[in-house]
Amino acid sequence: MRGARRWLWLLALLPAWPVLAADLAPLRIDEPQAWGHTVGDVLQRRVHLAPGQQLAPEALPKPARVDTWFELREVRLQGRGSAQQLLLDYQLINAPQKVSTLALPALRVPLATPEQAMLDLPEWPVSAGPITAEVVLSRAGLQALQPDIEPRAPLRRPVVLRLILWGALALAAAAVLLLRRHPEWAWWRRHAPFRDAWRDLRRLSSDQAAPEACQRLHRAFDQAAGGALFGPGLADWLAQRPGLAPLAPQIEGFFAGTQRGFFEAGAALPPAAEVLALCRRLAQAEGRGA
Known part of the structure; x- marks a missing residue:
């Protein structure tokens, strides 16, 4: 009697087996480079959905700032049928004062299944550095505080221009007199x-x-x-x-x-x-x- 009940339960679960298999399939994610980032860089996570997994477009996360360091700029789906991919573009919006380890946040996205299964994305650690060094080495003229620039001697342009103008007028007058005589x-x-x-x-x-x-x-x-x-x-x-x-x-x-x-x-x-x-x-x- 008990053996018959077990077989009945297995027969009842057969229609849901593809969905359960899709939920249990290992998640494949193409992660961005984990080092050498600075403010302004865009990091993309590409999630390859397993056959049978579907995402509802209305359930996708909306672009927004996710924490102190990252902003989710764009979310989109690529591909059709069993080759669907989820693309998440994050931008680093702050610069740390020293090389630090940050993390792209974990994310849960509901699958389009009657059981309301969830797609769990783990966080991804990345390192980022400052734009410039915090301390400038005081050598070879690289001090943080530079001395004042010595003022240049004032140019006597008005005097020079007047001399040039009067000289040109004198030459023109002499040329006119010479041409009248010759x-x-x-x-x-x-x-x-x-x-x-x-x-x-x-x-x-x-x-x-x-x-x-x-x-x-x-x-x-x-x-x-x-x-x-x-x-x-x-x-x-x-x-x-x-x-x-x-x-x-x-x-x-x-x-x-x-x-x-x-x-x-x-x-x-x-x-x-x-x-x-x-x-x-x-x-x-x-x-x-x-």
């Missing part, structure tokens, strides 16, 4: 036909002075007029340039003399000295903006 030195005056002609005429030899000088000065007049300039158009060209009015008689005499010298038999060209003098005066007037 306008041919102005490199930006690209279109200066009479200045260029004067530079060329000074290099002519005496035996070719008169013909070459007359031709070179005529080319300068053509460049200044923007085209060929002859005697009939000279009056209109001079009227557009009042700055050349004092030189108008000499310019008209030059055009008349070259007209006779080049096109009338036996007529002589203007002397080279007069051509050079006229070209020099034209270059000076050109530099004044005439």
